[in-house]
Amino acid sequence: MEKKPFVTKEQVEKIAASIPTPFHLYDEKGIRENARRLKQAFAWNPGFKEYFAVKATPNPHILKILQEEGCGVDCSSYTELLMSEKVGFSGQEIMFSSNVTPAEDFALAQKLGAIINFDDITLIDFYKDIAPFEPVMCCRYNPGGDFTLNNEIMDTPKDAKYGMTREQIREAFLKLKAYGVREFGIHAFLASNTTENGYYPKLARILFQLAVELQKETGVHIKFVNLSGGVGIAYRPDQPENDIMVIGEGVRQAYEEVLVPAGMGDVAIYTELGRFMLAPYGCLVAKVLHQKHIWKEYVGLDACAANLMRPAMYGAYHHITVLGKENAPCDHKYDVTGGLCENNDKFAVDRMLPKIDIGDYVVIHDTGAHGFAMGYNYNGKLRSAEVLLTEDGGFRQIRRAETPEDYFATLDFSDFE
Numbered sequence: 001m002e003k004k005p006f007v008t009k010e011q012v013e014k015i016a017a018s019i020p021t022p023f024h025l026y027d028e029k030g031i032r033e034n035a036r037r038l039k040q041a042f043a044w045n046p047g048f049k050e051y052f053a054v055k056a057t058p059n060p061h062i063l064k065i066l067q068e069e070g071c072g073v074d075c076s077s078y079t080e081l082l083m084s085e086k087v088g089f090s091g092q093e094i095m096f097s098s099n100v101t102p103a104e105d106f107a108l109a110q111k112l113g114a115i116i117n118f119d120d121i122t123l124i125d126f127y128k129d130i131a132p133f134e135p136v137m138c139c140r141y142n143p144g145g146d147f148t149l150n151n152e153i154m155d156t157p158k159d160a161k162y163g164m165t166r167e168q169i170r171e172a173f174l175k176l177k178a179y180g181v182r183e184f185g186i187h188a189f190l191a192s193n194t195t196e197n198g199y200y201p202k203l204a205r206i207l208f209q210l211a212v213e214l215q216k217e218t219g220v221h222i223k224f225v226n227l228s229g230g231v232g233i234a235y236r237p238d239q240p241e242n243d244i245m246v247i248g249e250g251v252r253q254a255y256e257e258v259l260v261p262a263g264m265g266d267v268a269i270y271t272e273l274g275r276f277m278l279a280p281y282g283c284l285v286a287k288v289l290h291q292k293h294i295w296k297e298y299v300g301l302d303a304c305a306a307n308l309m310r311p312a313m314y315g316a317y318h319h320i321t322v323l324g325k326e327n328a329p330c331d332h333k334y335d336v337t338g339g340l341c342e343n344n345d346k347f348a349v350d351r352m353l354p355k356i357d358i359g360d361y362v363v364i365h366d367t368g369a370h371g372f373a374m375g376y377n378y379n380g381k382l383r384s385a386e387v388l389l390t391e392d393g394g395f396r397q398i399r400r401a402e403t404p405e406d407y408f409a410t411l412d413f414s415d416f417e
C-alpha cells in the first residue's frame with residue numbers, strides 16, 4: 001500500500017514559518033477517527049476501555065484528545081501519573097502498569113485511585129507498607145515459553161522480565177484476597193508490534209482460560225482482562241495492516257467460547273494500546289541541511305536520532321516522503337542521516353528516493369508513538385517542538401522546542417563564574 005503523508009508541502013511551509021524544523025507533527029483527525037474505530041470494534045463488550053499507554057506519546061494535549069474519545073491512561077512512572085492527573089484523569093481512568101516500582105510511585109498511584117497492576121508477587125508485600133489495598137487490583141501474567149501464532153514464534157515471554165508465573169499469580173490472588181481486595185484484573189503483554197489480526201484473539205483466549213481457572217481456584221471475582229499493548233502498525237508500505245474490526249471480532253469469539261460458558265460474561269476487556277493509537281498519526285518533519293558524496297550518497301537532516309531513536313536502536317524502518325516530490329520517480333539511492341557523532345544515526349540506509357535538494361522538507365512517517373517520547377540529549381542535541389494539525393486544518397504548537405537553557409537547567413555553573 002502506498003504511504004501518503006497527512007500533511008502537504010504548503011502546510012509544512014506555513015508551519016515552518018513560525019516553528020522551525022525539526023518538529024513532530026500530529027494529526028488530530030486521524031487520532032480521533034482511529035480511537036472511534038477501536039471503540040466500535042469492542043462495542044460488544046459493555047465494560048470495554050482503552051487505557052492509552054502514556055509512554056508512547058507523553059503530551060497532555062494528545063492525552064486530552066484521547067480522553068475526549070473516552071480513553072483512560074496507562075502509566076508506568078511517577079511523572080506519567082503526575083501528567084495524567086494534570087490533564088484531569090483520576091480514579092479507575094488510570095491504570096498503573098509499572099515494574100521495578102519505587103515506593104513513591106505506588107503511593108501516588110494509590111492516592112490518585114489508579115488501578116494498580118502488580119508486576120511481581122514480591123511487590124504485594126512491598127506495597128503493604130506503603131499504601132492501603134484497593135477494592136480493585138490487577139496482576140500481570142507471564143506464561144513463559146514462546147508465544148506462537150500459526151506455528152511462528154512471535155515473541156519469547158520466557159526471556160521477558162515482566163509478569164508472574166502461573167503458580168505465582170494464583171498465590172498473588174489469594175494473598176490480595178486476604179488483604180481485602182474484592183475484584184481482580186489479569187494483564188499480559190506477550191508480543192510487541194504485531195501485524196497479524198490473530199495476536200489479541202490468541203492472547204485473549206490464554207487470559208480468559210486463566211481467568212476461568214483462577215476464579216475456580218481462588219474464589220475471587222475477575223472484573224477485567226487487560227490485553228495491554230502490542231497491536232502494531234504497518235511501518236513498511238508492503239506490510240499487511242491490522243484490521244481492528246477483525247481483531248475485536250476475534251476477541252469476541254474467544255469471549256463467547258471461554259468466558260460466557262463459565263458464567264463469566266460480565267468480564268470487561270481493557271486495552272493499553274500505544275503504538276496502534278498514535279504511531280501513524282504522527283510524523284517527524286525535517287529539512288535537508290547538507291548533502292555529501294563519498295563512498296555513498298548522504299543526505300543530512302536537521303533532525304537526528306535524538307529526535308527519533310527507533311532506526312538507530314532497532315534498525316526500524318520508517319518510510320520517508322520528500323514533500324513536493326510525492327510523484328517523482330524514486331531513482332536515487334541515499335543514506336538519510338542526522339548529525340550525531342554515531343554512525344548508527346541513520347533514518348534510512350540505501351533508500352530509493354526522488355532526487356533530493358538542499359532545503360527540501362522530508363516527512364519521516366509513523367513517529368506518533370515511541371518517537372518524540374524516546375528522545376534524548378546526546379551530543380547536546382535538543383528535543384524538538386511538537387505540533388498538532390487540528391481538525392479544522394490549522395495548527396497549534398503543543399510543546400516548544402528545548403533551548404540551551406533547558407539543557408543547562410540541571411547544572412550549576414556558579415563555581416566557574
Ligand SMILES: *Cc1c(COP(=O)(O)O)cnc(C)c1O
Nearest residue numbers: 053097228229230272273274275
Ligand atoms: C509499552 C506498553 C504498552 C504499549 O505498547 P504498544 O506496543 O505501544 O501498544 C502497554 N502496556 C504496557 C505495560 C507497556 O509497557
